[in-house]
Amino acid sequence: MKKNKKIFLGIFIAIIFIISLFVYYSNTALTNTLTQLSPQGISQMMGYTIKTKNGKLIVIDGGTVDDTNQLIEQINQNGGKVDAWFLTHAHNDHVGAFTQIVNTTNIEIDAIYVSHNELAWYEKYEPQRAEFTKVFLDTLAMDKIKDKVIEPSINQKFTIDDINIEILGIKNPEFTENPGNEQSMVIKFTTNKNSLLILGDTGEKSSEKLLQTQKDKLKSDIVQMAHHGQAGATKELYEAVKPKICLWPTPDWLWNNDAGEGENTGPWKTFETRNWMEQLQVKENYIAKDGKQSIEI
Template identity: 45%
Template sequence: MKVLFKFVLLSAMLISFTGCQKSNEVAIYQLSNQSYSQMMSYIIEDEGTTIVVDGGTAEDEDNLIKTIKKVSKDRKVEAWFLTHYHKDHTGALAKYLQSGSNEIKIDKVYYNFPEESWVERNEPHRYEDVVAIDQGLKTFDNKEVVSFNQKITVGEDQIDVLRTYNPEITENAGNNSSSVYKMNVQGTKILFLGDLGVEGGEELLSLNKEAIKNMDYVQMAHHGQAGVNEDVYQVIDPKYCLWPTTDWLWKNEGKAYKTDETKKWVKALHVKKNYVADNGTVRIELKKKEK
């Protein structure tokens, strides 16, 4: 039975990374912004298998690479998943790939982006974002464009691609181009929504409603505000919520955002904990399967 809703102060969850490289840990790392910009960056470590989701802005690249080197066995990322092309999600990877650095090894990058011409037509102010990540990916050979309902195995983890960009959805174009990834990490189900908006969320329900039910963790869409509608979260019914949300956005400074509305939705679901990326890296330990 779920306990009463409670927001968690992440100051209690801040991690010292000294000597934390382990080959037997199973955990989610939620990174916080290194500049004023909102961003999204996750590392999943599963007993030596390392998965990255998005990575944040170019300003977040240094912290991201340092963190990967500290938590990943052999400084290697087995799979890097990108939800969509916006620079607050792809800027770090674009910068790293274009630098030619070999600080870490990346086995494979997975993504599904619109054509640059589509972005120029439907979201021209974000055209430079897609060009930057496309240029970065051109320097990297082992990449794959994911497809709807594709199943990907990384180590012992399974990733289901529950939704990819629909060129016919041009409202809130870039956010609604987000791919949705469901990860099963030793039995723990984690759903990544990227910046999915209202239209993309309704499409997700129509395409894969059963597949998103009863998640252990959900990454809150569009940094926890102005993302998918409440009905999507009601179906997901998560135990825990991952908020890739800056301090100013979490506090809804200026009251210009819809963060407070999303908080009310989550409160009604009685989730066990909310992990907010507003003050340093958070490590969330996951249960291991009995072997």
């Protein structure tokens, strides 16, 4: 009888242990999932999400107003709440969907990381875009989110689950040519598996600045191609990053430099960048024109 009791107790403990393991692993994934969103309208756009092992959701930009529904769906499929939202710069093809979501939904956002200048700066250097910039800055100042807005400092580090995040670039108000793009926040995400560099629409001047100030931190397994894969970061910057995988937030017409008359009839420099990455022997390319795609990081 005593022996039987021990056996029953042993089996009972084993069952509880197996159930606990099952519950634990059904709530946590073994890897972090990075998703590149795809253009829903005609415009180029940029939007990424990272679902962490423990179920937290990070959003990077999100696309235009036309991309709003895709982003809402993506958030809802991943828990319905955003734990951290990184906004690279104040352009509509990056933060249009964010602006729309804050103004029209009650989606909960825990923290918004953004580095921007005063409205007067944009009015002076980028007057043609100032109307949207004002809408974006007014949105950040709304009562419901203003306390969640965080302006990161350069080289600031933080951790979300087991992802280490470092801010390698913030606004550069001294760069007044290609002004909006050169304000792009540059963010490095490092997991225990690999590293991801987000460049936003980084241009020539901020590429030089990154090479001067962050050279030893640039090397990354995965890079988001700056400015939708053309006329963005310099070849020298990509050489320092030395990526294995490229993420292209690039629609069909831009990938093919097609202004409507077929391949290579447009003024864009996508083929130049595509050649650089071939020279750097990148074999894996994820292009937004091919639809929403996910990879484990």
